[in-house]
Amino acid sequence: xxxxxxxxxxxxKGGTGKTTIAASLAxxxxxxxxxxxxxxxxxxxxxxxxxxxxxxxxxxxSVASINTSICTSCNLCKELCRFNAxxxxxxxxxxxxxxxxxxxxxxxxxxxxxxxxxxxxVGKWIFANTRFGDFVYxxxxxxxxxxxxxxxxxxxxxxxxxxxxxxxxxxxxxxPGIGCPVIASLxxxxxxxxxxxxxxxxISDLKRILELTEHFRIKTGIIVNKFDINxxxxxxxxxxxxxxxxxxxxxxxxxxxIIEEISKMNIPSINCExxxxxxxxxxxxxxxxxxxxxxx
Amino acid sequence: MKAFIPVEKNEGIDSKLDNRFAxxxxxxxxxxxxxxILSIEENRFKNGAHGVGIETGNYVIKSGCKLAIGPRxxxxxxxxxxxxxxxxxxxxxxxxxxxIERYRAKS
Amino acid sequence: xxxxxxxxKGGTGKTIVSTSLALVAKNCTYIDLDVEEPxxxxxxxxxxxxxxxxxxxxxxxxxQVCTFCGKCADACVYNxxxxxxxxxxxxxxxxxxxxxxxxxxxxxxxxxxxxVNREIGKIRSGRSGVVKFIEGRIDVGVISGVPIxxxxxxxxxxxxxxxxxxxxxxxSCPVVESVKKSDxxxxxxxxxxxxxxxxxxxxEIAKDMGKKVGIIVNKDTGIxxIDVYAKExxxxxxxxxxxxxxxxxxxxxxxxxxxxxxEMKVKFVELIDKILCENEKN
Numbered sequence: 296x297x298x299x300x301x302x303x304x305x306x307x308k309g310g311t312g313k314t315t316i317a318a319s320l321a322x323x324x325x326x327x328x329x330x331x332x333x334x335x336x337x338x339x340x341x342x343x344x345x346x347x348x349x350x351x352x353x354x355x356x357s358v359a360s361i362n363t364s365i366c367t368s369c370n371l372c373k374e375l376c377r378f379n380a381x382x383x384x385x386x387x388x389x390x391x392x393x394x395x396x397x398x399x400x401x402x403x404x405x406x407x408x409x410x411x412x413x414x415x416x417v418g419k420w421i422f423a424n425t426r427f428g429d430f431v432y433x434x435x436x437x438x439x440x441x442x443x444x445x446x447x448x449x450x451x452x453x454x455x456x457x458x459x460x461x462x463x464x465x466x467x468x469x470x471p472g473i474g475c476p477v478i479a480s481l482x483x484x485x486x487x488x489x490x491x492x493x494x495x496x497x498i499s500d501l502k503r504i505l506e507l508t509e510h511f512r513i514k515t516g517i518i519v520n521k522f523d524i525n526x527x528x529x530x531x532x533x534x535x536x537x538x539x540x541x542x543x544x545x546x547x548x549x550x551x552x553i554i555e556e557i558s559k560m561n562i563p564s565i566n567c568e569x570x571x572x573x574x575x576x577x578x579x580x581x582x583x584x585x586x587x588x589x590x591x
Numbered sequence: 592m593k594a595f596i597p598v599e600k601n602e603g604i605d606s607k608l609d610n611r612f613a614x615x616x617x618x619x620x621x622x623x624x625x626x627x628i629l630s631i632e633e634n635r636f637k638n639g640a641h642g643v644g645i646e647t648g649n650y651v652i653k654s655g656c657k658l659a660i661g662p663r664x665x666x667x668x669x670x671x672x673x674x675x676x677x678x679x680x681x682x683x684x685x686x687x688x689x690x691i692e693r694y695r696a697k698s
Numbered sequence: 699x700x701x702x703x704x705x706x707k708g709g710t711g712k713t714i715v716s717t718s719l720a721l722v723a724k725n726c727t728y729i730d731l732d733v734e735e736p737x738x739x740x741x742x743x744x745x746x747x748x749x750x751x752x753x754x755x756x757x758x759x760x761x762q763v764c765t766f767c768g769k770c771a772d773a774c775v776y777n778x779x780x781x782x783x784x785x786x787x788x789x790x791x792x793x794x795x796x797x798x799x800x801x802x803x804x805x806x807x808x809x810x811x812x813x814v815n816r817e818i819g820k821i822r823s824g825r826s827g828v829v830k831f832i833e834g835r836i837d838v839g840v841i842s843g844v845p846i847x848x849x850x851x852x853x854x855x856x857x858x859x860x861x862x863x864x865x866x867x868x869x870s871c872p873v874v875e876s877v878k879k880s881d882x883x884x885x886x887x888x889x890x891x892x893x894x895x896x897x898x899x900x901x902e903i904a905k906d907m908g909k910k911v912g913i914i915v916n917k918d919t920g921i922x923x924i925d926v927y928a929k930e931x932x933x934x935x936x937x938x939x940x941x942x943x944x945x946x947x948x949x950x951x952x953x954x955x956x957x958x959x960x961e962m963k964v965k966f967v968e969l970i971d972k973i974l975c976e977n978e979k980n
Contacts (some may be wrong), residue, residue, distance in 0.1 A: 308709065309867055313674055336896050338891075388675075391802060398798030399773070400800040403773065403800065403803065404803060436908070438870065440871050444639065472880060474841050475841060478665065483610045494949070495737070495740055524946050524947055524950050525950040527952065549943060554917070569809055591709065652780070674780070674789055675787070
């Protein structure tokens with residue numbers, strides 16, 4: 296049995312073109328499962344035309360709930376709560392779900408055991424077929440707390456499918472930032488593609504994410520998107536990459552074609568030459584890396 | 592000495608190591624002296640939301656294991672093992688049996 | 699009045715919009731609550747007058763007093779504590795701590811846990827011409843921006859003045875926290891299916907909270923995808939900013955939109971007047 300390779304696409308901040316590149320790579324790689332682990336703003340499904348959708352509810356954080364028939368209104372929970380989540384409405388003590396952090400202090404402190412923790416549905420994970428292959432993604436309910444758990448769940452499901460169907464690659468469109476969902480997306484992966492822009496925060500965004508990939512010792516490659524918006528910053532990024540011995544896989548120009556194609560819900564690399572070329576380059580470099588790895 | 596090993600499924604000595612440590616399916620506790628599995632239990636932390644690596648690290652310490660064999664943990668969880676004088680040996684894509692053999696061959 | 703500028707995803711132009719509004723509203727306070735990546739200062743170039751640390755209360759365990767019973771670690775749902783009884787060691791992971799106080803509450807030994815300050819970010823304030831500038835920023839590695847956002851919202855907003863808040867992107871906790879007390883939410887989006895999909899989520903949240911909402915279409919290419927949706931849910935589109943590589947270039951150099959494209963200035967003046975006027979009617 297072949298070992299499944301996991302490729303994760305990340306960026307220090309949102310809006311850098313992560314999904315565009317992920318979808319373009321998805322079009323090139325044959326034998327694969329596509330995963331969108333940006334559960335906060337899952338967008339890739341828009342380009343994938345998912346069919347035969349199976350949705351499963353996902354429970355996340357627990358919040359406190361006060362049983363008003365037991366509650367003696369001693370006010371202790373309200374005094375102790377540091378999230379100001381307990382309110383008195385018409386004389387009843389009520390927990391405001393959105394503010395409750397789930398710390399359980401009130402439950403511990405309640406002298407009459409009137410408080411229990413209730414698990415909340417925070418989103419759902421979804422399995423679907425697409426013309427590009429099987430697709431696993433998730434949606435977090437608006438306002439819910441984003442955690443690594445939903446991401447882990449999504450990745451786990453994709454691995455089960457990869458194993459069953461003997462699929463060689465899992466391609467993951469990761470979340471932006473450097474938080475817990477990013478770590479959950481990274482862990483256990485084999486290759487990380489970091490998409491960055493030559494904006495003023497580009498380098499600092501990049502540094503933050505490279506600290507993570509360094510720790511997990513995952514092979515990392517950089518893609519500079521919209522490089523021609525600020526050549527000076529692009530060169531700074533490339534110099535930084537060189538100093539840190541990280542390969543810059545490709546430069547992608549700013550392009551009106553890409554925006555137009557996305558507006559039509561097409562995968563832009565099919566019709567936009569300026570994207571197609573670098574994406575093929577990226578694909579070939581990743582392929583070569585994995586072949587080298589196999590040979591060693 | 593006892594060893595702590597995260598595995599995918601409960602298949603005894605032939606259980607495959609999970610490539611996620613803290614969110615593994617099961618935890619094996621293996622006795623290196625008698626060469627026997629002492630326990631295999633389901634990982635009850637795997638669906639947690641916060642600091643699952645640390646929770647698992649704490650659990651390794653509580654279990655009294657002095658060796659952990661598996662994939663890399665997050666920085667904090669590895670730090671717990673270090674603080675608790677738990678030796679950490681990295682092994683992936685193998686069974687419990689093979690992991691123990693690899694560890695012995697190395698040391 | 700409290701105007702929150704928000705967007706479902708990053709990179710839609712939230713900062714361009716909020717800084718432009720602040721520059722035309724003049725006597726107002728601009729508050730950057732995009733605490734992970736506050737970029738408003740690059741465009742507003744404020745003179746910083748004050749920088750204060752923002753602290754959370756976190757536990758400090760005195761290992762001379764502690765009995766290593768482990769109750770604190772068991773109580774912590776965030777797994778921010780490890781107790782190693784046989785080596786008499788304690789470990790604390792400040793970035794996982796939510797400052798809930800549960801560990802201190804359950805500790806049976808007097809004086810074993812003391813709460814101390816942990817700096818998780820900074821609040822900077824100053825002036826950019828007539829605009830008052832406030833910015834919250836969390837340190838790298840700090841996972842949640844919610845505490846600093848909620849502190850700034852509760853302590854820095856004077857409802858008698860015009861406050862323009864650059865919110866966190868996304869649809870999760872931090873954005874809810876930063877728009878909770880707002881009078882008006884301006885949602886910045888782009889006319890792509892991605893923009894629309896994220897816009898829908900944010901409109902949903904805003905409507906759930908009973909807020910007044912208006913849409914700003916950035917990077918307008920003439921495609922009417924947002925117009926159709928806006929009509930459907932009866933949310934006004936207040937402004938369209940044309941798609942232009944020049945805007946992106948000047949942004950990467952830190953030049954505010956209304957300077958790079960003076961013709962946009964009039965539109966922003968109209969926009970702020972409209973919002974203020976509507977607010978007065980109520």
